[in-house]
Every structure is written in structure tokens, then in C-alpha cells.
Amino acid sequence: MPGPAVFFVRAALMHLAAGSVLGALLLAAKGGLALPALLYRAWPLHSEIMLVGWAVQLAVGVAYWILPKHSQPPVRGPLWPVVTAAVLINAGVATAGLGPLLDLPPLTLSGRVAEAVAVALFAGTAWPRVKAFGR
Amino acid sequence: MPRVTRYFLRCAMVFLVLAFALGVAMRLDPDLRFLWPTYLHVLVVGWLTQLIFGVAFWLFPRASRERMRGHEGLIWLSFSALNAGLLLRIVGEPFDLGAADGPVLLVSAACHLVAALSFIANVWPRLKAR
Numbered sequence: 001m002p003g004p005a006v007f008f009v010r011a012a013l014m015h016l017a018a019g020s021v022l023g024a025l026l027l028a029a030k031g032g033l034a035l036p037a038l039l040y041r042a043w044p045l046h047s048e049i050m051l052v053g054w055a056v057q058l059a060v061g062v063a064y065w066i067l068p069k070h071s072q073p074p075v076r077g078p079l080w081p082v083v084t085a086a087v088l089i090n091a092g093v094a095t096a097g098l099g100p101l102l103d104l105p106p107l108t109l110s111g112r113v114a115e116a117v118a119v120a121l122f123a124g125t126a127w128p129r130v131k132a133f134g135r
Numbered sequence: 136m137p138r139v140t141r142y143f144l145r146c147a148m149v150f151l152v153l154a155f156a157l158g159v160a161m162r163l164d165p166d167l168r169f170l171w172p173t174y175l176h177v178l179v180v181g182w183l184t185q186l187i188f189g190v191a192f193w194l195f196p197r198a199s200r201e202r203m204r205g206h207e208g209l210i211w212l213s214f215s216a217l218n219a220g221l222l223l224r225i226v227g228e229p230f231d232l233g234a235a236d237g238p239v240l241l242v243s244a245a246c247h248l249v250a251a252l253s254f255i256a257n258v259w260p261r262l263k264a265r
Contacts, residue, residue, distance in 0.1 A: 001196055001262060001263065001264065001265060002264065002265070003264040006262045006263065006264045009262055010259070010262055013255045013258065013259060016251050016254075016255060017251060017252060017255055020247060020248050020250075020251035020252070021248060023244075023247060024244040024245065024247050024248040025244070027224065027228070027240055027243060027244040027247065028240065028241050028244040028245075030228065030240050031227070031236065031237040031238070031239070031240030031241040031243075031244065032236075032237040032240075032241070033241065050179065051179075055179075055183060055184075055187070058187065
């Protein structure tokens with residue numbers, strides 16, 4: 001597995017762990033567990049972590065690993081868009097998730113923009129690798 | 136395909152069908168809107184996450200020559216906890232179970248957490264850069 005794919009998948013697993021802890025606390029709160037007041041408003045953070053940080057990031061990492069390679073180096077395309085995407089998607093999840101919790105809409109917007117740029121960079125790199133066998 | 140992957144994938148498909156049936160039911164009867172959080176978790180945990188767990192265990196790089204897919208006990212624990220947790224949630228989250236409500240949801244929460252952490256413990260050592 002190439003280094004950037006390992007980074008994406010490990011980051012996705014860390015989001016899975018964090019999102020599961022948060023989700024378990026929210027579910028336990030429905031079962032009577034008392035939580036700090038801030039955590040009762042953590043549902044948007046939980047969903048951001050699980051949908052973008054876990055599921056989308058895992059798919060990006062696996063696609064980077066498994067899509068057909070180019071015949072000439074760099075075989076998986078240029079590295080800078082992928083590294084930038086890795087930074088932006090993780091920063092985006094944190095800011096988009098914390099925005100509603102801290103009641104800061106501009107933070108949510110900046111996170112969404114970072115996520116959008118990250119997936120656009122990834123799609124731009126992956127696009128030429130979606131091809132028929134032997135091409 | 137390993138046995139536990141077949142179990143993951145078949146259970147995932149059952150939850151996929153259940154989720155869409157819940158979606159139709161909520162559309163037909165607006166009084167069933169209280170099922171929304173359950174519907175969402177049946178789809179995202181029961182289908183999507185369960186499918187990912189099964190396929191990742193099957194196809195991720197091997198851990199070693201001796202233990203190709205890492206510690207199998209961890210993935211069976213993950214499978215059992217995920218499905219037990221989700222079933223408890225389906226019963227306990229939308230319906231009033233009286234005094235049993237609290238314990239059912241607490242056990243369900245613990246199961247969800249165990250499922251995720253045991254999957255991570257299985258997969259993490261298999262991710263190596265080459």
C-alpha cells in the first residue's frame with residue numbers, strides 16, 4: 001500500500017475511533033448517562049467525523065491505492081495534490097464539525113470549503129487513472 | 136472470501152433492505168418520523184460500515200505469512216458487537232421499554248464502541264507503506 005493511502009486509511013480509522021466514542025456517549029445519554037452540556041450539541045460533529053472523516057476518507061485512500069496505475073512515473077500521479085487533499089480533508093472535518101458546536105457558522109463554512117477543495121484535488125488526480133485495461 | 140466476511144456482507148444486505156423499508160414506511164406514515172435516527176444508523180452502521188469492515192478484513196494487505204489477516208478473534212468480536220449493538224439500538228432507541236430502556240441503550244452504546252475498536256485493532260497493523 002503506498003504511503004499516502006496508508007495515511008488516508010489510518011486517519012480514517014482514527015476518525016472511526018473518535019466518532020464511535022462520541023456516538024456511544026450520545027447514545028448512552030439517551031439511556032440516562034449525564035454528559036457535559038456541550039456534548040449534547042455534538043451530533044453535527046459526530047456525523048461530520050463519521051461521514052467525511054471516516055467513510056469518505058477511507059474511500060479516497062482505498063481508491064488511491066487500488067485504481068490502475070500510469071505506465072510512466074509518477075505511477076499514481078503527482079504527489080502534491082494528494083498531500084494537500086490529505087491536509088485539507090482532515091482540517092475540514094475538524095472545522096466543519098466544531099463550527100456548530102461552538103456556534104461559529106464561518107468555521108463550518110471554511111471547513112466545508114476545505115473539504116470541497118480536498119475532494120476536487122483527489123478527483124483531479126484520480127480521473128486519468130480511471131481507464132480500460134491496457135491503456 | 137473468509138467466513139466472517141460472508142457474514143458481514145449478508146448482514147449488511149439485510150440491514151440495507153431494512154433501511155429502505157423503514158424509509159418507505161416513514162414516507163407513507165408521517166407518524167413514524169420518530170424512527171429517523173434508527174433509520175440513519177441502520178443504513179450507515181448496518182449497511183455501509185458493516186460492508187466496509189467485511190471487505191477491508193478480506194482485502195487489506197496481509198499482516199504476516201503466518202497470520203494473513205491478523206488476529207481473527209478481533210474481527211469476530213467486531214462482527215458480533217456491531218450486530219448486537221445495532222439490534223439493541225433498533226429496539227431501545229425508538230420504543231419505550233420502561234425500566235429496561237436505559238440499560239439497553241447503554242449496552243448498545245458499549246457494543247458500537249467495541250465493534251469499532253476491535254476492527255481498528257485488527258486492521259491497523261496490516262497498513263504498511265511500501
